[in-house]
Amino acid sequence: EAQVTQNPRYLITVTGKKLTVTCSQNMNHEYMSWYRQDPGLGLRQIYYSMNVEVTDKGDVPEGYKVSRKEKRNFPLILESPSPNQTSLYFCASSPPVGPNTEAFFGQGTRLTVV
């Protein structure tokens, strides 16, 4: 089954404690990205990757890091989480952007930083 898998689904952590949210896809997609979703703000792109070892900042990259060592995995790293990073996070993958590119989303990770 084609899917994007995120872990964990729910996470409560304390300010400053480093955490990693994993994302894995089994569709051999080149393009992967991370979004955060906050009420009234829609999906905002944090980072994206066009292929292995190729990453770039999205619209809201501050406080986040990513890596793309393998095509299937694209972890999101919060080195020192703060309460303003409390949000719902989605990982997505897709083929290279084109006329009919569909983004496939993971189940989401609800992060609370206290």
Place this chain on the structure above:
Amino acid sequence: QKEVEQNSGPLSVPEGAIASLNCTYSDRGSQSFFWYRQYSGKSPELIMFIYSNGDKEDGRFTAQLNKASQYVSLLIRDSQPSDSATYLCAVSYSSASKIIFGSGTRLSIRP
């Protein structure tokens, strides 16, 4: 000005009626346009995409694109309670290899 704008709603439509959702975008270089449906607490799922001017129909859903006026719309015919969700408009830019999402319109179908 936001790149992709949607009315946040909520839009309330009686069951069986036509729901009309609208989206405007600012960049004329936009290539493709997508409508995603998102139930509360769930991930977005693609309903339709369109990249040519005009209408595209798929079952009860019709996407309409007008590039001159820079808007895209989604019509849902014979609305059902299960259509109650947030609908996200998304625009892709191949030159930038990115997809921009609007903030979504919350649709409520009342029995």
